[in-house]
Amino acid sequence: MDKGQPAKERIGKRFLNSSKGNFAVMTALTLPFAIVLTAFAVDEGSLYTERRHAQAITDIAAIAATSNISKAEAAVAAAFADNGLGQVLVRGPGNTTEPSPNRPVADVVRGRYTPDPSRERSSRFEPGKQPYNAVQVSLSKIGSLYFGGSVMPAPVIGTTAIASTTTEAAFSVGSRLLNLDRGLANALLGALLGGNVNLSIMDYNALASADVSVLSFLDALAIRTGVTAGTYSDLLAAKATVGEIASAMADVPGLDNVSRIALQTLGAQSSASLFVSLNALIDLGSVGKLGIGQRPAGLDIMANVLSMLTASLAIANGEHMVDASLGGTLPGLGGLKLKIAIGEPPQRSPWLAVGEEGKVVRTAQTRVSLVATVSPLATNLGGGIHLLSINLPLHVEVAYAEARLKSIECPTGRPESLKVKVDATPGIAEVYIAEAYGSGFADFTRKLLFRPVAVADVSLNILFVIKLDLLKIKGYAHARMGNTTPVPLTFTHADILSKTAKTATTSDYTQSLTSSLIDDLSLSVEPLGLPIDIGWLLGVVKTPVKLSLGAVTPAVDKLLYNLLSLLGVSLGQADVRVTGATCGRSVLVQ
Incomplete structure (x- = not known):
């Protein structure tokens, strides 16, 4: 000890040289900073956990x-509510509401996701592109700060997720074949097949009620x-004859014997020149990528036997014009000449398809010319006037019917909640009593023109002074049925399992378009070039002509029904079936 130093200096040196209490001093100096850092760490950890929970x-x-x-x-709103965010505001288009501490906001964007490895990951989802198969959900919420809120604003937590699914349905459009007339159906099928057909009514009923697996076919x-x-x-890119199609359906396991024998008979009698482009008949969509013999999971693709046969006939005859003479086929009608032309559906739309929302199936355009000889109910009209003959020249134009897959919904994700919605538009039908002229009968690129046509021949012998052996009574009538407004059809899971067909009917549907035509028939006398006024003759012949034509209306309606049904179309109606659908499985893709 240096006794020469003052006491204060000695005490100061000992204090400075002493290491006792340093930790306490340092703790006192750094503790505020440690507390602040700990608070920030707690807030950061909390925000991280909150962000993960939000994601x-x-x-x-x-x-x-x-x-x-x-x-x-x-x-989206229900999912957030079920997970503790019931106050989330799901913003609609144009809504720019910002999130607040008590109200997170979410945006929902529909689009299409394409799992293409050659694309950048960020460009695989295309917002707004249809048909939709994906949804992007974005959530914005104010994070929670437990300590830092007094010195800084709470940050906005933003999370985004994209999920995709592939929902598909198998559906078709056409016309149900109910109550076919055996004789008429045989005559018409024979004309379309290019051979003789002699099926029984039991055969037709069996074919109309039988279904086959499309993939087995x-x-x-x-x-x-x-x-x-x-x-x-690869198979659908080829062609097959109608005979091969009928025979292949007969080969499908599980088909009843009556239908099998009938199909084998039709296959043998079919003309070898009737070829069908298979991709105009069936479009399997993504299922087409499967190898022959493979099956998709959970998707049933079925087709009615008679409907597929008639759809094949319509496609095959679309390259031909069918002429047929059906004299004596129907009571009340004498000679009956028939001419049929079938156009190609727009954009080569198939009759049956498997696809996502937006997929379309269509029937073919159909043109029918029918000239029937009608027996007059009365020939001697009195006063030297005789009704010699009556003809019913009928022209029918049926535009394509369309069915568009609107939506496939699975609210619970389970098949039992499956609901398929289809917008169906029956083809517009126009019927004329008239003579067609202009472009070729089978040319669907141009509209035909129509003018009055001879419907009756009359002889006139008045007091042996006026003697005219043949006067032409001309007639003209036009009726139109159909609208362009789609008819919504909904198929439940039960409807799909039972293969229920549902019918879309135009608002102006009428059971007998022929009756409407005859009621509106306008008659005129063909000018003779003679200085004789014979306009009064119309007053005498009008009623007998209309009554005679009206008497054969049921027979003509039956003919048109059978003919158009066999071609898979109908006047003012369209039948749609959904035979299979899958909810798909929603998966996160981004």
Whole structure:
């Protein structure tokens, strides 16, 4: 000890040289900073956990929205509410509301996701592109700050998720074949097949009620046409004869014996020149990528036997014009001449298809010219006037019917909740009593023109002074049925399992368009070039002519019904069937 130093200096040196209490001093100096850092760490950890929780809920909401794309906003709101965010505001288009501490906001964007590895990951989802198969859900919420809120604003937590699914349905459009007349159906089928047909009513009933698996049918057709390798799309790119199609349906396992024998008979009697482009008949969509013999999971693709046969006939005869003479086929009618032309559906739309929302199937355009000889109910009209003969020249134009797959919904994600909506538009039908002229009968690129046509021949002998052996009574009438407004049809899971057909009918549908025509028939006398006024003759012949034509209306209606049904079309109606559908499985893709 340096006794020469003052006491204060000695105490100061000992204090400075002493290491006792340093930790307490440092703790006192750094503790405020440590507390602040700890607070920030707690807030950061809390925000991280909150962001992960928000992302998980957003993922759930995206999956829920994709399971029910048509009601995506409601599904998103329900998903958030079920997971503790019931106060979320789902913003609509144009809504720019910002999130607040008590009200998160969410945006829902429908679009299409393409899992193409060659694309950048960020460009695989295309907002707004249809048909929709994906939904993007974005959530914005104010994060929670437990300590830092007094010195800084709470950050906005933003999360985004994209989920995608592939929902598909198998559906077809046409006309149900009910109550066919055996004799008439045989005559018409024979004309379309190019051979003689003699099926019984039991045969027709069996064919009309039988269904076959489309893929099993294609398997059998592949064997018959020699295409045993490759995919179903490869097979559908080929052509087959109507006979091969009928025989292949007969080969499908499980078909009843009556239908099998009838199909074998039709296959043997069919003309070898009637070829069908198979992709104009069936479009399997993504199922077409499967190899022949493979099956898609959970998707039933069925077709009615008689409907597929008649659709094949319509496609095959679309390259021909059918002329037929059906004299004596129907009571009340004498000679009956028939001419049929079938156009190609727009954009080569198939009769049966498997696809997503927006998929379309259509029937073919059909043109029918019918000239029937009608026996007059009375020939001697008195006063030297005789009704010699009556003709009914009928021209029918039926535009294509269309069915568009509007939506496939699975609200719970389970098949039992499946609901398929289809917008069906029956083809516009126009019927004339007139003579067609202008472009060729089978030329569907141009409209035909129509003018009055001879409907009756009359002889006139008045007091042996006026003697005219043949006067032409001309007539003209036009009736139109149909509208362009789609008719919504909804198929439940039960409807799909039972293969129920539903009918879309135009608002102006009438059971007998022929009756409407005859009621509106305008008659005139062909000028003779003689200085004689014979306009009064119309007053005498008008009623007998209309009564005679009206008497054969049921027979003509039956003929048109059978003919158009066999061609898969109908006046003012369209029948749609959904035979299979799948909810798909919603999965996160981004």
